[in-house]
Amino acid sequence: xxxxxxxxxxxxxxxxxxxxxxxxxxxxxxxxxxxxxxxxxxxxxxxxxxxxxxxxxxxxxxxxxxxxxxxxxxxxxxxxxxxxxxxxxxxxxxxxxxxxxxxxxxxxxxxxxxxxxxxxxxxxxxxxxxxxxxxxxxxxx
Amino acid sequence: xxxxxxxxxxxxxxxxxxxxxxxxxxxxxxxxxxxxxxxxxxxxxxxxxxxxxxxxxxxxxxxxxxxxxxxxxxxxxxxxxxxxxxxxxxxxxxxxxxxxxxxxxxxxxxxxxxxxxxxxxxxxxxxxxxxxxxxxxxxxxxxxxxxxxxxxxxxxxxxxxxxxxxxxxxxxxxxxxxxxxxxxxxxxxxxxxxxxxxxxxxxxxxxxxxxxxxxxxxxxxxxxxxxxxxxxxxxxxxxxxxxxxxxxxxx
Numbered sequence: 274x275x276x277x278x279x280x281x282x283x284x285x286x287x288x289x290x291x292x293x294x295x296x297x298x299x300x301x302x303x304x305x306x307x308x309x310x311x312x313x314x315x316x317x318x319x320x321x322x323x324x325x326x327x328x329x330x331x332x333x334x335x336x337x338x339x340x341x342x343x344x345x346x347x348x349x350x351x352x353x354x355x356x357x358x359x360x361x362x363x364x365x366x367x368x369x370x371x372x373x374x375x376x377x378x379x380x381x382x383x384x385x386x387x388x389x390x391x392x393x394x395x396x397x398x399x400x401x402x403x404x405x406x407x408x409x410x411x412x413x414x
Numbered sequence: 415x416x417x418x419x420x421x422x423x424x425x426x427x428x429x430x431x432x433x434x435x436x437x438x439x440x441x442x443x444x445x446x447x448x449x450x451x452x453x454x455x456x457x458x459x460x461x462x463x464x465x466x467x468x469x470x471x472x473x474x475x476x477x478x479x480x481x482x483x484x485x486x487x488x489x490x491x492x493x494x495x496x497x498x499x500x501x502x503x504x505x506x507x508x509x510x511x512x513x514x515x516x517x518x519x520x521x522x523x524x525x526x527x528x529x530x531x532x533x534x535x536x537x538x539x540x541x542x543x544x545x546x547x548x549x550x551x552x553x554x555x556x557x558x559x560x561x562x563x564x565x566x567x568x569x570x571x572x573x574x575x576x577x578x579x580x581x582x583x584x585x586x587x588x589x590x591x592x593x594x595x596x597x598x599x600x601x602x603x604x605x606x607x608x609x610x611x612x613x614x615x616x617x618x619x620x621x622x623x624x625x626x627x628x629x630x631x632x633x634x635x636x637x638x639x640x641x642x643x644x645x646x647x648x649x650x651x652x653x654x655x656x657x658x659x660x661x662x663x664x665x
Contacts (some may be wrong), residue, residue: 291474293528293642294645297524297526298474298490298648299490300490300602302488302490303488307500307503308500334566334569335569337554337564337566338565338569340540340572341559343537343541
């Protein structure tokens with residue numbers, strides 16, 4: 274379980290929570306037709322269909338790889354309701370050839386997820402990467 | 415000189431921020447424009463304003479400061495009026511509407527909750543709950559990893575199961591937190607989280623809302639739950655926030 278409360282007091286604010294609520298500041302809030310809005314070029318990168326991320330050949334291959342290497346017994350967050358049969362299958366399947374690689378399994382799984390998400394962001398909009406980095410640079414000014 | 419608008423409050427608001435730094439470099443001082451029973455929190459609008467980190471923060475900080483002293487309708491970032499007169503003109507024209515909204519949001523704050531999966535834990539769940547995935551994984555292992563086609567097939571199965579769990583967990587998070595809030599509004603979809611929900615919470619009930627969030631985290635060990643707030647009620651400035659979630663403005 275991870276609950277991270279990011280409290281923002283009335284007076285302060287602070288930058289820690291800014292990224293987490295960026296889409297609200299940019300995409301919610303009152304709009305008055307008579308006013309113009311400053312250009313938000315590059316900001317539409319925030320709105321990406323989540324389905325695009327998961328449904329790609331690269332993601333499938335990574336998931337398959339992750340599952341092949343997943344050590345159901347040694348996982349730090351082993352599911353409590355895991356049926357015994359899973360353990361047996363994994364044991365017999367993993368014993369021998371993949372035992373040596375299992376220590377890296379946890380990282381592999383998280384890496385697969387992270388890469389999949391990152392690529393999903395970049396792939397549907399090939400030009401977006403440049404826009405994103407220039408935006409980031411501006412935000413840091 | 416055009417006018418940058420941060421938000422709208424009642425002119426009786428006891429602590430409107432004046433002279434604090436707003437957007438721009440150097441930061442333009444924040445001013446208050448009053449029109450009847452309403453007030454607009456504004457500053458001069460800098461030339462070539464862009465959504466830079468510093469300016470987004472300034473927008474957010476001005477609204478947090480104002481919101482601490484009473485209800486404020488936060489503007490979306492980047493709203494610029496041609497001049498002060500057009501701001502007071504809008505206040506006069508839509509006075510009744512804004513006053514209704516200010517009354518509805520008085521004493522309320524927004525809490526934004528984002529949930530994502532703990533990656534390893536969710537793959538464990540997928541394996542545990544799907545005999546087909548386990549069988550396919552096992553078959554591929556026996557075959558030294560499996561062919562390209564076999565790996566693709568397995569990965570597709572896993573991806574579908576992960577998506578299913580994402581939808582399930584998103585519904586569960588909303589369901590668990592709704593009773594602790596007065597209204598809920600779905601935030602913009604994006605990558606990196608399976609649920610992005612904003613809740614309108616009475617300030618006095620903030621503690622029990624935060625306790626409910628923690629409970630969701632505790633009872634769903636495969637979820638990472640992040641809560642941000644109290645925030646200006648960005649997601650609830652239009653009437654009918656629950657419908658707003660479905661039909662809200664798309665950028």
